[in-house]
Amino acid sequence: MAGLKRKFSDVFQSYEVDNLYHFGLTTEDELNYFGDVEVVCMMGSADRAKAFAAKLADERGEGKFFEPKNLSKSDRCNLFKVGKVLSLSHGMGNASCSIFLHETAKLLHHAKADFSRVRFIRLGTSGGLGVPAGTVVVADQAVDGTLEFGFEAVGCGKKKRYPAVADKALSQDLVKAGEVASRKLDKNYQVVTGHTVATDCYYEGQGRLDGALPTWYSEEDKMKFLQQARDMGCKNMEMEATVFLSFFQRLGAPATLCNAALLDRLGGDQHVDPPPMIKDYSQRPQEVVMEYLRKEGLL
Numbered sequence: 001m002a003g004l005k006r007k008f009s010d011v012f013q014s015y016e017v018d019n020l021y022h023f024g025l026t027t028e029d030e031l032n033y034f035g036d037v038e039v040v041c042m043m044g045s046a047d048r049a050k051a052f053a054a055k056l057a058d059e060r061g062e063g064k065f066f067e068p069k070n071l072s073k074s075d076r077c078n079l080f081k082v083g084k085v086l087s088l089s090h091g092m093g094n095a096s097c098s099i100f101l102h103e104t105a106k107l108l109h110h111a112k113a114d115f116s117r118v119r120f121i122r123l124g125t126s127g128g129l130g131v132p133a134g135t136v137v138v139a140d141q142a143v144d145g146t147l148e149f150g151f152e153a154v155g156c157g158k159k160k161r162y163p164a165v166a167d168k169a170l171s172q173d174l175v176k177a178g179e180v181a182s183r184k185l186d187k188n189y190q191v192v193t194g195h196t197v198a199t200d201c202y203y204e205g206q207g208r209l210d211g212a213l214p215t216w217y218s219e220e221d222k223m224k225f226l227q228q229a230r231d232m233g234c235k236n237m238e239m240e241a242t243v244f245l246s247f248f249q250r251l252g253a254p255a256t257l258c259n260a261a262l263l264d265r266l267g268g269d270q271h272v273d274p275p276p277m278i279k280d281y282s283q284r285p286q287e288v289v290m291e292y293l294r295k296e297g298l299l
């Protein structure tokens with residue numbers, strides 16, 4: 001696996017005490033504990049990050065009723081470490097996610113983690129595009145809300161577009177792990193690869209007609225948009241893929257996305273399955289990544 005293309009010291013300015021503000025940590029805290037991390041699992045929901053950590057700990061025999069310790073000292077996210085795996089939350093949307101991408105990378109740098117070994121995976125939910133609810137989509141690359149490839153970031157007052165491509169080997173490993181997990185658990189969901197659309201808005205950004213405001217577009221316009229996305233190879237739509245993939249491409253570290261489709265957007269705007277089904281779909285990326293971690297000898 002390729003190491004970082006650039007040294008962090010070239011990338012961000014070193015302060016005597018570096019502040020990881022949204023974790024509530026600084027370099028005056030004991031960060032060496034994070035030095036052996038090999039896989040970073042990030043997800044939107046703080047509760048899901050905790051539940052995933054508990055499952056990892058359980059599988060490692062750390063006790064069924066083991067309560068994972070939240071290592072974040074801020075109320076902005078949950079941060080857990082189980083063996084060499086981090087499970088943490090990044091909130092909803094590119095803007096929130098971006099904060100935790102920077103601070104996670106800095107955390108691992110300060111902890112002297114071996115970046116030639118670290119992989120980054122987002123485990124999320126999404127709306128499917130021509131795939132049935134419950135399908136797990138592993139991304140090969142991301143497009144934005146206008147269906148353009150890559151991520152347009154505004155930095156220091158200027159717009160700049162960065163590529164947002166997933167690590168091929170890591171994505172393939174996750175697809176294989178997903179096929180095993182789905183079979184083992186007797187759930188028979190599909191694990192597919194495709195482009196992931198990331199939008200800045202759950203409602204109008206994703207062409208929904210069930211937001212609070214009247215829209216300029218009609219049901220027909222919406223369907224055209226969703227079909228265009230599907231026809232260019234997009235399999236799902238969520239809100240963080242572009243920043244996530246472009247960040248790690250810029251850093252030179254392998255990353256991918258593993259998102260469950262909660263519904264097929266070509267069939268409507270709202271989930272139709274009952275809450276226990278939606279919960280089951282939402283947990284599938286965790287099943288896939290657990291299987292990957294087992295295969296990698298990390299559990």
Ligand code: R2B
Pocket residue numbers: 044091092093124125126202238239240
């Ligand atoms: C998927 O689900 C969230 C919106 O409901 C958002 O974080 C995303 O990407």
Ligand code: URA
Pocket residue numbers: 125126127128202206237238239262
């Ligand atoms: N998350 C999204 O961003 N969109 C959906 O349709 C479902 C989950």
